[in-house]
Amino acid sequence: MIISRIETIRVRQFPDLIFVQIYTDSGVIGLGESWYAASTVEAAVHDHFGPLLMGRDPFEIERHWQTMFRLSDHAGYGGAELRAISALDVALWDIKGQALRMPIFEILGGGTRHRIRVYNTLGVYGDITDGHDVWTDPVGVAKRLLDEGISGMKMSPTDFIARESDGQLLFKDDLDWALRPLREIRDKLGMEIEVANDGHGKWNLPNALRIVREMEPLRPMWHEELISPLNEEAHVRLQSATSTPIAAAERLMTRYQHRRFIESSAARIIMPDLTWTGGISEVKKIAILASVHQKPIAPHDCVGPVNMLACAHIAMSMPNVMIMEYNRAMHLGWYRDFIEPDFVIDDGFLMAPTEPGLGTHLKSSVRDRADAIIRTSDEKAEPWLMSRKRYTYPPAEVQDEFIESTGRRRAGSGAVYYD
Ligand SMILES: [Mg+2]
Structure with missing residues (x-):
């Protein structure tokens, strides 16, 4: 079997979303995905890596990963090149699984579990307005999730108050105001629901230190990116100031950037984004590295639908996966417009994919969309x-x-x- 063609598909409706399909001469098609600055990822796939892969054996996944990584690392790895590698890596695993007629997690070592608990990141899309509702009816939002069997949620209460000063100035009154929804949940529901706090890297260290101390009595599940993970020593100081775990981080790239946060006390929970940090191959290595230090990983989502399936295979096969991020608004709002079959969330758990390979395909209707931008390459050069x-x-x-x-x-x- 050889790789015969590579295709990228983007849609104007979601300008950050990009699907990658690798075609083979045997008819098996692998699907991958990335998210963010999609047109630059498209260029990296076709102009940079495609010629390396064309005509080669899709089973040699590790070899291709190393070759692509070395090429991108020539000018410092990361960015669109690594997102392209991530998407191509997932598509290669999909091909292998389909060809061997096994779900990917079976090839990765087999199931250590067959479902993983999810938490819901409060989003807004279509009829689902969790991200808005939490400000007006936080207890109602929490109760609805609990009714669905979802026992954890993530919100970003301090993003709004960071805006004016770009995270440089924090007023006590503003913080009190921002934490009202979580206080209300704790007052009415106690610890019935876990609540994680995502700061999206918006604060400086002194303000992040104030926030973690102020939130201590509210017992969040974790603090995530209150400061950007640019400096693991700053993270060590943040973690040492609170008993709440610090999670890091979706914006760390490959095992090499994660290593410093795993090996030090900068983070207690490791949160790679599979479609950014190097795909299934790399997240497996990150999970193993974290396991050496007895730390869990909690894979990041809030990107496209393929990521959930790819992360499901990691979650089923790697013993130290803690929980999976899930965005109910994105899933029920638009994921199903792109993939079939859909992944299964049942009573608060993401279930193991059962089909060979990734366990899903791009819907044929996606290629026919009026806003689709499709690019193919098939030349080995x-x-x-x-x-x-x-x-x-x-x-x-x-x-x-x-x-x-x-x-x-x-x-x-x-x-x-x-x-
Ligand atoms: Mg985050």
Whole structure:
């Protein structure tokens, strides 16, 4: 089996959403996804990585990951290139699972569980307005979730009050006002529902320290990104100031950035975003690294629908998954416009996918949408970094002499090696 074509699909309705489909000569099609600055991810998929993958064996997932990562790391890894790698990685796992007729988690090592508890991040889409309602009827929102079997929720009470000063100035009255919904939930429902606090990296350290101390009696499930995870020492100071776990972080890229937060006391809960940080291959490694330090991972969502399925395979196979993020408004609002079959949330749990591969497909109607932007590439071409003529040293004749005398395979210079 070889990779014969790569396709990206974006829609103007959700400008950050991008699907990637890898086609093979045997007819198996793998689906991946990323989210954020989709047109730049599209360019990375087709112009940067596509030529590396075309004509190659889709089963060699780790090899392709390393090759793509080395190419992107030539100028410092991260950003759109890593999101492209993430989407391509998920699509490769989908191909392998379908070809072997097994759900991906079976290939990753098999089920350590067959469902994972979810918490609901309060969103707003269509008829579901949890993110608005929590300000006017917080107890009602919490009760509705509990009625659905969902025993945890996440809100961002301090985002609004950070706006005016860009997180530099915090008034006590503002914080009291912002924490009213959570106080009301604790007053009426006690600890019936867990509530996580997401700060979206909006605060400086001194204000974050005040917030965690002020919220201590409210017993949040965790504090997430009150400060941006740019500096793990600042996170260590934040964690040491509170008994509430600090979670970090959806914006850490690969095992290499997560390592510092896992190995230090900067975070007690590790929260990778699979579609940003390197795909299924990388989140598995991050989970293993976290397990060495006896820490759980709690995968991030609030991106597209494929992420939930990809994370489900991690959650079923890796023992140290704590809980899965879920956005009820996005799921019931628009995820089903794009994938079928849908993933299953049952009584507050994300259930193990049962179909081979990822367990879902892109609906055929997506390609027919008037707002769809579809780009395909099918040409195998050596990217410029592999061009022997322009960038290889030592000179070609010296390389040939080396290859002839040693019997080794050709290794291009620069960041990429593919024989
Ligand atoms: Mg977050």
